Amino acid sequence: MKKTEIAVVGGGPAGMSAALAAAAQGAKVSLFDSAREHLGGQLIKQTHRFFGSEKENAGTRGIEIRAMLEKEILENENIDVHMDSTVLSIYYGNEIGVEEKNTYDIWKYDKLVVATGASEKMLPFTNNDMPGVYGAGAVQTLMNVYGVTPGKRVLMIGSGNIGLIVSYQLMQAGVKVAAIVEALPNIGGYRVHASKVRRMQVPILTSHTVLKAYGDETVEGAVICEIDDKFQPVPGTEQNIECDIICLSVGLSPLTELMWPVGCKMKYVPALGGNVPLRDEKMETTTEGIYVAGDASGVEEATAAMIEGKIAGxxxxxxxxxxxxxxxxxNEYVNDIRILRSGPTGAKIRQGLAQLREV
Ligand SMILES: Cc1cc2nc3c(=O)[nH]c(=O)nc-3n(C[C@H](O)[C@H](O)[C@H](O)COP(=O)(O)OP(=O)(O)OC[C@H]3O[C@@H](n4cnc5c(N)ncnc54)[C@H](O)[C@@H]3O)c2cc1C
Structure with missing residues (x-):
């Protein structure tokens, strides 16, 4: 059996920050990530300049923040990095099962930080399993990591920051964006991102949804329609949108699966993206010795993920x-996250965290 003092699952901004914070205290850390080559999680595809807190590198491109953190980690003697290593399970008795390349090992840890991130949400509509229906994260990976455009004309579903940023990046890559469809009556993302896509003549259709995708074998178009204040389709408002890609950007769900079997108590909090573990102010879950950070603790942003990672590590x-x-x-990190979540953009997270604390 292999041993480590602190095991960190996930090498995104939260896991990397947790590893660095723990190692700076003198602890020996093992960091596991399923990705084959590079640490960074979502940051590997984020070519835009980051919003968030200046102290956590707002204004710098996500890919540059990733490279900076990865370099610090690789140079740190207290951290051993395991790429192509998926943590398959956590067991009672401070053990994790790790599939590293083609081997399987049990690791014994003293403390564990879970920073597994989040997965994309799906939307129910006719033919949503047709080739040509993508998640926004997948589209971003294709374009920004592999240099491949997904198609020629995209219908984007969702006007949060991710939907707006990916729409803009698609246009930078020469792909046409036919429209952005949003179920809510208001645009979800920051005005600065919405203005950019509007300036490029992309209509943002609020109070609309997608009813179906159609095509012979792959997507050739979509039918969209208006919805009322109960999110029901308004008859007679259907319209055809010609497109070969339907890109879904309708939110993320925290990846918490590893924590359920070892008794971490969960609560369903929509403002945090779904089921999230209860934890104290040190980010320790209800199972002693298991900490959580980043999108796995509630979907937020990389800046928050990095600060939570530091608190947990x-x-x-x-x-x-x-x-x-x-x-x-x-005290410094707790103050940083308090400031980050203050103001109108942090209102949803504050509300989610308040709901999480309610008994
Ligand atoms: C298009 C887009 C634009 C964004 N723009 C911004 C922005 O401008 N500013 C900002 O602050 N935030 C932004 N975000 C959000 C930000 O990227 C995320 O909030 C952040 O990456 C979350 O960090 P994380 O470490 O919790 O998770 P992730 O970055 O998702 O990393 C999780 C890591 O865990 C690994 N993993 C998962 N399960 C296992 C397992 N069982 N075993 C081993 N490894 C595992 C994964 O391989 C991954 O590397 C954006 C997100 C998107 C999609």
Whole structure:
């Protein structure tokens, strides 16, 4: 059996920050990520300049933040990195099962940080399994990681920041965006992103949804329609949109599967993306020694994921007795996340966290 002091599952911004914070305290950390080549999680495809907090590199491109954190990790003697390594299960008795390349090992840990991120949500409509229906994350990976455009004319579903940013990136890559369809009466993302796509003549149709995809073998078009205030289709408002790609950007769900079997108590909180683990102010779940950070704890942003990762990694190391200026750092990170979530853009998260704390 292999052993580590702190195991971190997931090498996105949350997991990388957790590993660095714990290692800076002096703890020995093992970081596991399913990706084959590069740490970074979602950041590997985010070529745009980040919004968020200046201290956490807002204004810098996601791919540059990724490279900076990866370099720090690879140079850190306290961290051993395991790529192409999927944590398949957590067991009682502080053990995890890891499939690393073609081998399977049980690792014993003293503390564990789960930073597995989130998965894309699906939408029910006729023919939603037809080739040509993509998630926005997949489209971004195809274009920004592999340099492949998914098609020629896209219908985007969802006007949150992800839908708006991916629409803009599609147009930068020479793909036409026929329209952006949004079920809510208002655009979900920041005005700065919406203005950019509107300036490029893309209509954003609020209070609309997609009814069906059609085509012989792959998508050749979609039928959309208006919806009323109960989200029901308004008869007679159907219209055809010619497109070869329907791109879904309708939210993310926290990836919490690993934590259920070891008794981490969960609560369904829509404002945080779905089921999320209860945790204390140190990001420790209800199962002692298991911490959570990033989108796995509630879908938010990379900035928040990085700060939560620092709180989780630092606290896990402190629980093992490490103290390298612990208290000052802990207070600093808690203050950073409080500031990040203050103001109107943090309202949804604040509401979700308040609901999570209700008994
Ligand atoms: C299009 C788009 C634009 C965005 N723009 C911004 C922005 O401008 N500013 C901002 O702050 N945020 C932005 N975000 C959000 C941000 O990317 C996420 O909030 C952030 O990446 C979450 O970090 P994370 O570490 O929790 O998860 P992720 O980045 O998803 O990383 C999770 C990692 O865990 C690994 N993993 C999962 N399960 C396992 C397992 N069982 N074993 C081993 N490894 C596992 C995955 O391979 C992955 O590498 C954007 C997101 C998208 C999709």
């Amino acid at each position: 630092l606290s896990a190391a402190a629980a093992l007795g490490y103290d390298n200026n612990y208290e000052a750092l802990y």
